[in-house]
Each structure stands twice: as structure tokens, then as C-alpha cells.
Amino acid sequence: MVTMNGSVPDRARDADAAAALTYQPHVDLRVEQGDVVVVADVPGATPGSIDVAFADGVLSLHAQVPARDLPGRVVRQEYGIGDFRRQFRLGEGFDATGITAVYALGVLTVRVPKLAAVRPRKVPVQGG
DSSP states (O other): OOOTTSOOOOHHHHHHHHHTOEEOOOEEEEEETTEEEEEEEOTTOOGGGEEEEEETTEEEEEEEEOOOOOSSOOSOOOSOOEEEEEEEEOOSSBOGGGOEEEEETTEEEEEEOBOGGGSOOOOOOOOO
16 A cells, blocks of 8 residues: 555554455356355465355355565555455255365365255156
């Protein structure tokens, strides 16, 4: 952040303040063959810093993104650092034991499968 007089605030102070922030990453939410797929941008996180939980029909995503130690004088910093949280009410009918989460290249992809009992099913008609 650049102040009105053009100076750059103390990076350590800003990093401490930013670490206390909670931000919401950009997310795509789609349905594929009845499964819900969530794709979230979380640059700077690590697989170990990300928590994915599903309870009472709510998918919760949480991660800690540490401050970056960048060389030089930072003039503008837009990447989210600190605590990120998102929640999505999906409702009932999902298989919590089948949820998968993959983190690669700064992107978290979570797939929440529908229970087999609630998936649409085509019933073949037999001749008699």
C-alpha cells in the first residue's frame, strides 16, 4: 500500500495486520454429473495449511496463507495473506466419505459426490 504522501508503510507492521485479516478467495462452483465441484484460488497456501470439512450439509474451506518475504521495497501487494474461509450450504444427499481435495499450482479443487441413492438413474424397460 502506498500512502497519500507516497511512502510505503512498514512491511513488518503491515504483515502482522494482514495476518489477522480474513479474506475470501475467488471460487468457481459447478455441478458435474450430480457432484458439486468447488475450485478456489489460494496462492501461497500449502496442502498442510488447508482444511476441508463437511458437516450438516455445509462444505467449509479454511487455510492460512503466510506473509511473503519479498526482496526490495513493496509498492503494492494484492495477493491475499492471512486467514481465508469460505462456506457453502450444499444440503443433504452428499457422500461425506467420498469427498476429495487436491491442491496444485495455487488452486484447490474439492469434489463432493452425491450419494448413490439420490443420483438420477435411468431405469431400463424390459419387454414382457
